[in-house]
Structure formats: structure tokens, C-alpha cells
Amino acid sequence: MSALQTAFAAALSVILVLLTAFTTFTVRSAIVARDSAARTGWISRIGRASDRDTQRWAFVAHRTTGVAVFAFLLLHVLDVGLYAISPSWFDDVHTLYSTAALRVFECFLLYAILFHTLNGLRLIALDLVDIRNATARHLLSLCIVVTLLLGTAAAVVILWPVAT
Amino acid sequence: MAVLERSRRQTNIETAGDAPATTVRLTIARSDAGAVREFRVALTQPAVVLDALLAGQRLDPSLGFRYSCRVAMCGTCAVRVNGRPTLACQQPITPDTDELLLEPLAGFAVVRDLVVDTSPFWNAWRRVVPWFMPGGPREALPAGDASRAEVERGLDCIACGACWSACDVVVTNAGYLGPAALNRALTLVADERDGARAERLRVAGQQGGVTHCHSILGCTAACPKGLDPSASIRRLRRWSLVA
Known part of the structure; x- marks a missing residue:
């Protein structure tokens, strides 16, 4: 790997570590918020009845995917901006995007973008149309299904070159 | 963990004739670390969570919780049942219920057991x-x-x-x-x-x-x-x- 590619991989690794920490913090906050009096550890409380509220977890997922997409966007602006400095530097870094590891990362990124976009539209609809709780839950299910369908279809296209 | 038990007659002040009864195991979040957390109570149907709490209090008088009107008007008896906030006087205990987890409302400091500082x-x-x-x-x-x-x-x-x-x-x-x-x-x-x-x-x-x-x-x-x-x-x- 060239120096530029190493720097890009290092920056991406830092983003992924920070994102994992943020996700852990957000999930922990969501559980502790509902269970401030509990004596057991927060990890052992995952999956309780109070946690089976999909809209709560949609809120957590919306936050996490939002931070993930924004963090990658910052890095992506930098790596695309390399073209203004040197087209060969741009080519050098962007060779990484065709590796298997980055293709897998792109799939997860696509799932995150899809969910964040669709759930964002659901929240806007909630504000504008004043839909009821049951409808909001159904719309969330629709968001999840569409995310999985579109994401999986796109993932096949993204991973096809390394799978064949 | 100790489990306190009582007969159906002792726990139900309104037991009448052959009315159907439900035995429920209650796990209650207690503020005193040494207090009994688990109770087994028998309830006459129809029963609500407040009935179970009152039965539990007869077993352990130190069990703390609030209630007043019993008809979902005062809002005093709000607790979390299996993690979900609800009114104890309104939440039914169905005949097929075996276990219930009762906790104080989240988002408030606990004063004692199920009593919170609102x-x-x-x-x-x-x-x-x-x-x-x-x-x-x-x-x-x-x-x-x-x-x-x-x-x-x-x-x-x-x-x-x-x-x-x-x-x-x-x-x-x-x-x-x-x-x-x-x-x-x-x-x-x-x-x-x-x-x-x-x-x-x-x-x-x-x-x-x-x-x-x-x-x-x-x-x-x-x-x-x-x-x-x-x-x-x-x-x-x-x-x-x-x-």
C-alpha cells in the first residue's frame, strides 16, 4: 500500500472505531434511560419487553446511521478533493474502493444511507400529515423492508466483481 | 432469593366462593438491597396489578408503592409492568399470567421501592x-x-x-x-x-x-x-x- 492509501485506511479505521464507540454509548443510553433503577448491567437488559419498541430503536438507528454517513462524507470530501491537487493521488486512493474490504464497507454504508433517508422521510411525514402511532409503526416496517430489499439488491451489484 | 408465599384465602380479601384464582410470581424492584424482591401471590379473577401489589404488601409491609383512587383517575399508581409504564389499578392480570416484573417509573429518582420523586x-x-x-x-x-x-x-x-x-x-x-x-x-x-x-x-x-x-x-x-x-x-x- 502506498502512503496515501495507508493514510486513507487509517482514517477510515479511526472513523469506524469512533462510530462503534458512539453506537455503544447511544444503545447504552437508550437502555439505561428506561431502567435507571435496575441493579443489573445494561448489556444483560437488552431484549427485554420494554426494548421491543421498534420506534425507539429506529431513533437510535437514525442517530447512528446519521453520524456514520456524515463521518464518511467528511473523509469522502477529502479523498475526492485529492483530484484538485493531483489526479494520480486521486487514482491511487480510489483504487482502494475496488478492494473486497471496501466493497463490504460500501454495502453497509448503503444500508445506512437508505435507512436514514427513508426514516427521515417518515419523520417528515409524521410532522406534516400528523399520522397516528400505528401508521407510524407500519411506515417504519416499510422503511426497514425497502432498506433491506434495495440494499441487498445493490450489495449484489457491488460485491459481484469480487465474488466472481 | 427468598420467595414469600401465602394461601389464596390470605392474599385475597375479596375471594368469593369458587371464583377462579391466578397464582403470579412477582419480581419487584426494591430500593433496599436486602429486601425481598420476589413474591408469589394468589389473586381472584378479574385482577389488576394493584391487587398483586396489595397482596405483596400483606406479605411484606415494608413494600412501598403509591395508589389512591383505584379507578384510573388520580394517576398515583403509575409503575412499570414488564418494562412498560402503566397504571397499576388499570393493568389487568390475565389468568395465563405466570410472572410479572414491577419497577418504578423510569426518568425519576426512586424514593423507595416503586415510589418515585415526581x-x-x-x-x-x-x-x-x-x-x-x-x-x-x-x-x-x-x-x-x-x-x-x-x-x-x-x-x-x-x-x-x-x-x-x-x-x-x-x-x-x-x-x-x-x-x-x-x-x-x-x-x-x-x-x-x-x-x-x-x-x-x-x-x-x-x-x-x-x-x-x-x-x-x-x-x-x-x-x-x-x-x-x-x-x-x-x-x-x-x-x-x-x-
Whole structure:
């Protein structure tokens, strides 16, 4: 790997570590918020009845995917901006995007973008149309299904070159 | 963990003849680390969670919880049953129930066992000026009037705190007014006879107000009176933006 590619991989690794920490913090906050009096550890409380509220977890997922997409966007602006400095530097870094590891990362990124976009539209609809709780839950299910369908279809296209 | 047991006759003061009984194992969050947490009580059907708590208290008189009206009017007995906030006097225990986990409302400091300090809830309630202030037309709103329907939409709130317990935002944002206070604000703002509309909209629109709601809808799912505080907040948000 060239120096530029190493720097890009290092920056991406830092983003992924920070994102994992943020996700852990957000999930922990969501559980502790509902269970401030509990004596057991927060990890052992995952999956309780109070946690089976999909809209709560949609809120957590919306936050996490939002931070993930924004963090990658910052890095992506930098790596695309390399073209203004040197087209060969741009080519050098962007060779990484065709590796298997980055293709897998792109799939997860696509799932995150899809969910964040669709759930964002659901929240806007909630504000504008004043839909009821049951409808909001159904719309969330629709968001999840569409995310999985579109994401999986796109993932096949993204991973096809390394799978064949 | 010790399990206290009593016979059906001892735990049910209203047992009559061959009325069907349900034996339930209660796990109750106790503030004293050494206190008994698990109880086995027998209840005559139909039974509600408050019956189980009273049966548990007969086994251990130190068990702390609040209740008053027993008919879902006062909002005093709100607790979490299997993690979900509800009124103990309203939550039925079905004949096929084997176990129940009872905990104090989330988002409040625990005073003792299931008793919580609701001061933050009432402080938020006070901030929206929760009483009617005459200032508009003095005539009663006629039945069927659109304005009256808007008022009645959130009027049944009994301030039990279940929505507060279900709201993740109040825990992470101490300044947030919470669903009940904002629902109360909407009820008064919607009333065209009210004279403090501008003040209430100002409070609702400022820091800690309607903009902090993330539309998780936990409050709406939890409300034991079937109200929709989340819709009230969204409506109030639109009105405060226009104002």
C-alpha cells in the first residue's frame, strides 16, 4: 500500500472505531434511560419487553446511521478533493474502493444511507400529515423492508466483481 | 432469593366462593438491597396489578408503592409492568399470567421501592402555566365546535407520569418539558377563551420545548388514557413556529 492509501485506511479505521464507540454509548443510553433503577448491567437488559419498541430503536438507528454517513462524507470530501491537487493521488486512493474490504464497507454504508433517508422521510411525514402511532409503526416496517430489499439488491451489484 | 408465599384465602380479601384464582410470581424492584424482591401471590379473577401489589404488601409491609383512587383517575399508581409504564389499578392480570416484573417509573429518582420523586415532572408542568387564564371570549364553546374538539383531544390527561417514563428525551435532556406538560400547553393554547396563549407558545417554542421532541412516540404508546401527546407536541410545534 502506498502512503496515501495507508493514510486513507487509517482514517477510515479511526472513523469506524469512533462510530462503534458512539453506537455503544447511544444503545447504552437508550437502555439505561428506561431502567435507571435496575441493579443489573445494561448489556444483560437488552431484549427485554420494554426494548421491543421498534420506534425507539429506529431513533437510535437514525442517530447512528446519521453520524456514520456524515463521518464518511467528511473523509469522502477529502479523498475526492485529492483530484484538485493531483489526479494520480486521486487514482491511487480510489483504487482502494475496488478492494473486497471496501466493497463490504460500501454495502453497509448503503444500508445506512437508505435507512436514514427513508426514516427521515417518515419523520417528515409524521410532522406534516400528523399520522397516528400505528401508521407510524407500519411506515417504519416499510422503511426497514425497502432498506433491506434495495440494499441487498445493490450489495449484489457491488460485491459481484469480487465474488466472481 | 427468598420467595414469600401465602394461601389464596390470605392474599385475597375479596375471594368469593369458587371464583377462579391466578397464582403470579412477582419480581419487584426494591430500593433496599436486602429486601425481598420476589413474591408469589394468589389473586381472584378479574385482577389488576394493584391487587398483586396489595397482596405483596400483606406479605411484606415494608413494600412501598403509591395508589389512591383505584379507578384510573388520580394517576398515583403509575409503575412499570414488564418494562412498560402503566397504571397499576388499570393493568389487568390475565389468568395465563405466570410472572410479572414491577419497577418504578423510569426518568425519576426512586424514593423507595416503586415510589418515585415526581418533582421534575411537576416543575415542567408549572413552566407551561397549566391553569386556564380568562382573556378571550367568555361564551362556552358549543358541542361539535372544531376548537372544542382540539381542546378535548388532550383533556383527559391525569398527569400520571407514564409518558415521562416512556420518553427517552427527558432523561438525556433535563430541561425538556416532556410530553404531559406540552400536551397540557396545547390543550390551553387551543382554547380560544384562554388569555395566555402567547406566553404558553413562547415557553413551548423556546429551549426545552417542542423542538426537542424526536417523534419516538413512546409517550403515545404508553399513555394509559389513550391520549396522543406526540401529536399534541407536533401540533404545538407548528403553532409555535407560526407564532
